[in-house]
Amino acid sequence: EIGTEMIITKAGRRMFPAMRVKITGLDPHQQYYIAMDIIPVDNKRYRYVYHSSKWMVAGNADSPVPPRVYIHPDSPASGETWMRQVVSFDKLKLTNNELDDQGHPETIICPSPLRSFFTPCTSTSRGFHVIRKECGEELSPVRAIPAGEGTRTFSFPETVFTTVTAYQNQQITRLKIDRNPFAKGFRDSGRNRMGLEALVESYAFWRPSLRTLTFEDIPGMAKQESTNNEFYHNTDKETVFKLDQPCQG
Amino acid sequence: EIGTEMIITKAGRRMFPAMRVKITGLDPHQQYYIAMDIIPVDNKRYRYVYHSSKWMVAGNADSPVPPRVYIHPDSPASGETWMRQVVSFDKLKLTNNELDDQGHPETIICPSPLRSFFTPCTSTSRGFHVIRKECGEELSPVRAIPAGEGTRTFSFPETVFTTVTAYQNQQITRLKIDRNPFAKGFRDSGRNRMGLEALVESYAFWRPSLRTLTFEDIPGMAKQESTNNEFYHNTDKETVFKLDQPCQG
DNA sequence: TACTTTTCACCTAGGTGCGAAGAT
DNA sequence: ATCTTCGCACCTAGGTGAAAAGTA
Numbered sequence: 001e002i003g004t005e006m007i008i009t010k011a012g013r014r015m016f017p018a019m020r021v022k023i024t025g026l027d028p029h030q031q032y033y034i035a036m037d038i039i040p041v042d043n044k045r046y047r048y049v050y051h052s053s054k055w056m057v058a059g060n061a062d063s064p065v066p067p068r069v070y071i072h073p074d075s076p077a078s079g080e081t082w083m084r085q086v087v088s089f090d091k092l093k094l095t096n097n098e099l100d101d102q103g104h105p106e107t108i109i110c111p112s113p114l115r116s117f118f119t120p121c122t123s124t125s126r127g128f129h130v131i132r133k134e135c136g137e138e139l140s141p142v143r144a145i146p147a148g149e150g151t152r153t154f155s156f157p158e159t160v161f162t163t164v165t166a167y168q169n170q171q172i173t174r175l176k177i178d179r180n181p182f183a184k185g186f187r188d189s190g191r192n193r194m195g196l197e198a199l200v201e202s203y204a205f206w207r208p209s210l211r212t213l214t215f216e217d218i219p220g221m222a223k224q225e226s227t228n229n230e231f232y233h234n235t236d237k238e239t240v241f242k243l244d245q246p247c248q249g
Numbered sequence: 250e251i252g253t254e255m256i257i258t259k260a261g262r263r264m265f266p267a268m269r270v271k272i273t274g275l276d277p278h279q280q281y282y283i284a285m286d287i288i289p290v291d292n293k294r295y296r297y298v299y300h301s302s303k304w305m306v307a308g309n310a311d312s313p314v315p316p317r318v319y320i321h322p323d324s325p326a327s328g329e330t331w332m333r334q335v336v337s338f339d340k341l342k343l344t345n346n347e348l349d350d351q352g353h354p355e356t357i358i359c360p361s362p363l364r365s366f367f368t369p370c371t372s373t374s375r376g377f378h379v380i381r382k383e384c385g386e387e388l389s390p391v392r393a394i395p396a397g398e399g400t401r402t403f404s405f406p407e408t409v410f411t412t413v414t415a416y417q418n419q420q421i422t423r424l425k426i427d428r429n430p431f432a433k434g435f436r437d438s439g440r441n442r443m444g445l446e447a448l449v450e451s452y453a454f455w456r457p458s459l460r461t462l463t464f465e466d467i468p469g470m471a472k473q474e475s476t477n478n479e480f481y482h483n484t485d486k487e488t489v490f491k492l493d494q495p496c497q498g
Numbered sequence: 499t500a501c502t503t504t505t506c507a508c509c510t511a512g513g514t515g516c517g518a519a520g521a522t
Numbered sequence: 523a524t525c526t527t528c529g530c531a532c533c534t535a536g537g538t539g540a541a542a543a544g545t546a
Contacts, residue, residue: 007539010503014537047500076325096502165502166539173539182538185508256515259527263513296524345526414526415515422515431513434532 003055003160004205005172012093016180017206019089019159025215026079033075034082036089037068041160048168055162066098069140086210094163154213158204175199175206252304252409253454254421261342265429266455268338268408274464275328282324283331285338286317290409297417304411315347335459343412403462407453424448424455 007013019036026032040061047058070092074081167173177183178196200206256262268285275281289310296307319341323330416422426432427445449455 016538177539180538181510182536183509184538186539265514426515429514430534432515432533435515 003162004175004203005164005167005169006094006161007167008094008096008163008165010095010097012095012097014090014093015161016176017209018092020210021087021089021213022210023082023087023213023215026083028078028080028083030079031076032079032082034072034087035075036070036072036092038094046162050168053169096163096165152215154211156211159211161205171199172203175203179206252411253424253452254413254416254418255343255410256416257343257345257412257414259344259346261344261346263339263342264410265425266458267341269459270336270338270462271459272328272331272336272462272464275332277327277329277332279328280325281328281331283321283336284324285319285321285341287343295411299417302418345412345414401464403460405460408460410454420448421452424452428455 006015023034043061044057045059045061046055048054049056070089072087072089073091074087162168167176174196177186179200255264272283292310293306294308294310295304297303298305319338321336321338322340323336411417416425423445426435428449
């Protein structure tokens with residue numbers, strides 16, 4: 001699998017594709033928050049080496065950034081509401097601006113390594129959080145998500161990405177231009193489109209466009225789901241950042 | 250005062266200007282819904298008579314329409330959140346489509362008289378509802394707002410409007426074009442702009458662009474505020490629809 | 499040199515009133 | 523004849539990557 005790249009800017013840039021999840025097994029009458037954050041895969045910094053088309057370790061990450069949580073704008077809502085349709089995080093934005101969104105952090109999430117010297121490739125993965133709404137308790141974008149009984153976190157190792165300020169891998173640029181409606185202005189009509197389907201296949205992020213959060217034990221929500229959490233402590237980068245295999249040239 | 254006009258369409262049309270309110274006196278830690286609906290001023294239907302620039306009674310209204318409530322998208326939220334800034338209903342839309350929004354009535358509100366033969370002038374006024382969030386209770390766009398202890402309704406007689414499918418009073422058209430950014434393409438640069446400030450003054454809807462909902466007794470919220478509710482049972486239309494006094498010609 | 503920020507043309511998405519066409 | 527609907531040009535608002543300019 002190949003980790004994809006996400007642009008980060010000062011003003012905030014959307015992820016593409018956006019995370020979309022289907023939720024099953026909630027208590028229909030219980031209120032829930034749904035939130036998302038991103039966590040670093042390791043404490044390394046990476047740079048893209050063009051001649052080998054590989055991400056290489058290039059030092060250690062910056063000091064950790066204060067936690068930043070994106071609370072889905074429909075929160076809180078009943079389990080029934082959440083389960084009725086696909087939950088999309090398309091309004092979420094990535095930024096490298098530590099200051100600005102302290103005050104009004106509506107739709108902005110902060111990636112861990114910011115203003116890194118080289119292409120920041122301290123790749124991040126996402127955790128999904130489903131929090132039972134307790135009376136009076138309120139979630140804050142600038143506090144970490146409360147761990148414990150009512151919180152359950154899901155993560156998807158294959159949705160790893162690299163934060164960049166400019167795309168490094170040209171195949172990723174092609175995919176973004178081809179799939180993102182807002183980039184239509186850069187599309188090549190006809191030629192240069194060959195192999196795009198194959199490209200999509202090699203990027204796990206794109207392939208199953210929808211992921212499922214399944215709750216089998218609703219009332220307690222105590223049993224923590226561990227979908228490959230070892231992944232995040234994996235020191236072997238090669239399993240995360242496999243070499244791009246050039247598709248056309 | 251002169252009642253303004255609002256376009257209604259099948260797809261739904263925003264009100265302009267949108268209702269904006271400031272809320273004071275809520276319990277900061279209590280959760281509240283805020284909702285809005287519109288109610289008919291009387292059961293008459295009106296038509297606009299051009300040569301006299303007046304709205305005249307032209308029969309009775311259609312049978313009443315099922316209640317439709319617009320729940321502010323930020324609902325539910327804490328009193329603190331609601332009071333922090335101005336609450337705007339700019340996403341609310343008016344429609345004459347009874348069927349379509351039964352299923353997904355997110356941002357659509359249904360005016361009482363629909364498909365009326367003449368210009369439907371069964372003017373409607375708005376009620377603002379602030380509902381304390383009870384545990385488990387959920388508000389529905391297709392049910393009437395629950396009356397009683399936790400609900401409090403405000404109404405502003407001066408914000409009466411007439412639902413139309415095409416503007417009748419040309420002065421209102423001028424005001425809309427001049428003030429609504431989305432109608433910029435129809436603006437006359439320079440001339441024809443004289444007297445617009447005076448026009449705004451004569452339309453109560455525009456004048457205080459912000460209204461206040463004040464709660465003096467928070468815990469019970471039992472005392473029902475009656476801001477000129479007699480108005481809505483007033484049979485003298487002349488107090489509602491005064492003659493437009495042509496400003497320029 | 500190696501990264502980051504800014505600006506820009508080009509899109510999507512959707513809110514305007516107008517005028518022609520449709521409906522009753 | 524009177525009202526409603528639809529398509530349209532013209533806006534606002536904002537999401538793209540490219541390329542130029544900035545930074546260290």
